Amino acid sequence: xxxxxxxxxxxxxxxxxxxxxxxxxxxxxxxxxxxxxxxxxxxxxxxxxxxxxxxxxxxxxxxxxxxxxxxxxxxxxxxxxxxxxxxxxxxxxxxxxxxxxxxxxxxxxxxxxxxxxxxxxxxxxxxxxxxxxxxxxxxxxxxxxxxxxxxxxxxxxxxxxxxxxxxxxxxxxxxxxxxxxxxxx
Numbered sequence: 698x699x700x701x702x703x704x705x706x707x708x709x710x711x712x713x714x715x716x717x718x719x720x721x722x723x724x725x726x727x728x729x730x731x732x733x734x735x736x737x738x739x740x741x742x743x744x745x746x747x748x749x750x751x752x753x754x755x756x757x758x759x760x761x762x763x764x765x766x767x768x769x770x771x772x773x774x775x776x777x778x779x780x781x782x783x784x785x786x787x788x789x790x791x792x793x794x795x796x797x798x799x800x801x802x803x804x805x806x807x808x809x810x811x812x813x814x815x816x817x818x819x820x821x822x823x824x825x826x827x828x829x830x831x832x833x834x835x836x837x838x839x840x841x842x843x844x845x846x847x848x849x850x851x852x853x854x855x856x857x858x859x860x861x862x863x864x865x866x867x868x869x870x871x872x873x874x875x876x877x878x879x880x881x882x
Contacts, residue, residue, distance in 0.1 A: 719845065722876060723876075725877065733842040734842050738794065738842075740787055741812070744812075755879070757780065758873050761866070765821055767820055777865065788809045788812060802838040802841065804816060859871065
């Protein structure tokens with residue numbers, strides 16, 4: 698018991714453990730579990746869980762994989778058709794969370810508050826994606842959780858061969874990496 702308390706205390710001091718909702722993402726390459734940080738990114742987590750509860754992500758793909766950078770998914774089905782999303786949400790990139798290896802963040806366009814359903818998981822520490830100012834370029838990408846198991850699956854996805862697929866996709870995995878389901882645990 699004493700050893701368990703010491704381990705838990707160490708994890709808390711290291712900033713690794715926070716008790717938030719956990720989702721399980723089953724992919725064609727394996728299962729990833731992600732803990733969400735609703736304390737620091739409440740609107741982003743609420744938005745993500747709305748899509749999870751609607752089973753929106755089922756049958757979508759990781760449509761953008763850039764080695765030693767990130768894997769992105771949550772917006773296109775297996776036929777390359779963009780899914781209809783909810784309205785964009787406010788960008789919470791100024792929440793103090795960082796784009797570190799294994800963190801999950803919201804994808805967006807050049808417009809600060811344009812994130813809808815698409816997300817990415819960082820393959821490395823990507824400090825250039827962190828909030829550093831209020832301009833569109835410097836605002837950053839909202840981190841809202843981190844991988845707690847299956848980081849090896851994320852890394853495996855990050856190493857797949859990619860191709861250009863039409864005018865729409867430049868870094869499309871071949872073969873496809875399918876998000877079979879995402880569920881709350």
